[in-house]
Amino acid sequence: MRYSILAFFFLVAFPVQAQAKVNIFACEPEWGALAQEIGGEAVDVYTASTAAQNVHFLRAKPGLLSAMRQADLVFCNGAALEAGWLPVLLQKAGGPDVQPGKPGHLLAADHVKKLDVPARIDRSMGDVHPDGNPHILLNPRNIGIIAEALADRLKTIDAANRQNYDNRLNSFLRRWKPLTDEWERLGASLRGMKVVVYHTNWAYLINWLALESTATLEPKPGIPPTASHLKAVLTAVEGHDVKAILVAPFENPEAAEWLAGKSGIPVIRLPYTVGGSDKAGDLEGLFSETIRLLREASP
Numbered sequence: 001m002r003y004s005i006l007a008f009f010f011l012v013a014f015p016v017q018a019q020a021k022v023n024i025f026a027c028e029p030e031w032g033a034l035a036q037e038i039g040g041e042a043v044d045v046y047t048a049s050t051a052a053q054n055v056h057f058l059r060a061k062p063g064l065l066s067a068m069r070q071a072d073l074v075f076c077n078g079a080a081l082e083a084g085w086l087p088v089l090l091q092k093a094g095g096p097d098v099q100p101g102k103p104g105h106l107l108a109a110d111h112v113k114k115l116d117v118p119a120r121i122d123r124s125m126g127d128v129h130p131d132g133n134p135h136i137l138l139n140p141r142n143i144g145i146i147a148e149a150l151a152d153r154l155k156t157i158d159a160a161n162r163q164n165y166d167n168r169l170n171s172f173l174r175r176w177k178p179l180t181d182e183w184e185r186l187g188a189s190l191r192g193m194k195v196v197v198y199h200t201n202w203a204y205l206i207n208w209l210a211l212e213s214t215a216t217l218e219p220k221p222g223i224p225p226t227a228s229h230l231k232a233v234l235t236a237v238e239g240h241d242v243k244a245i246l247v248a249p250f251e252n253p254e255a256a257e258w259l260a261g262k263s264g265i266p267v268i269r270l271p272y273t274v275g276g277s278d279k280a281g282d283l284e285g286l287f288s289e290t291i292r293l294l295r296e297a298s299p
């Protein structure tokens with residue numbers, strides 16, 4: 001009896017030590033979702049942004065600072081996507097083990113081949129991405145590669161749970177690979193489908209499914225649409241059988257709607273990331289829903 005009271009005392013007094021979960025600070029919803037998939041019960045995931053936010057322009061708010069203070073692993077997109085706020089957070093609130101180059105710092109984009117790496121950069125090109133296009137998430141093959149990198153990293157910083165991470169990675173990949181094959185089978189009919197995009201954040205989806213980007217509503221990356229640019233876009237799309245104008249939840253739809261009104265091309269709001277629509281509640285839903293909406297626009 002005395003023993004069980006003592007045991008009870010320890011459970012109540014030291015619940016955190018008993019669990020010793022890895023605190024993961026994920027910058028975007030897709031990486032938060034992947035961290036939960038691979039970490040399971042062994043991790044606590046904090047996700048710094050929602051699908052309604054454009055992560056190019058997040059601000060280092062107090063809530064983010066306190067989450068960063070707790071972090072054992074910073075799991076972000078990289079390729080300068082978070083250049084405006086992650087370095088500030090790391091400097092103000094990040095511990096020594098989560099700084100760039102340390103095991104507690106994992107950037108998804110470091111593990112996949114990037115599109116649109118510029119040969120040269122100057123200011124006239126707009127807010128261009130110097131390390132290549134950072135919006136790597138919308139290719140499920142990238143997600144599989146990054147899942148492996150994440151499991152490796154978790155095994156390094158939490159060796160006691162190696163088996164958990166291996167098991168969860170394997171079960172994720174056993175599910176993910178046939179799903180990817182199925183999406184590619186369904187997506188085959190979309191090959192050559194012409195689309196207009198707001199920003200180059202659809203580049204990996206376009207590349208993966210061999211769609212064709214006819215025009216971009218932003219005159220340059222990060223520069224909002226102008227009247228003269230939109231007129232040029234209208235001329236470029238007329239008579240070219242463009243099927244859809246792709247817009248993310250956080251993008252201002254005004255320019256897309258103007259173009260839709262003038263050209264008759266429908267605007268499609270794709271979820272873009274996990275949580276971007278009701279049916280995109282997890283990574284699987286994100287891709288299933290994206291493929292479904294594209295097929296609906298290009299029957």
Ligand SMILES: [Zn+2]
Pocket residue numbers: 056134135199200201221
């Ligand atoms: Zn971008």
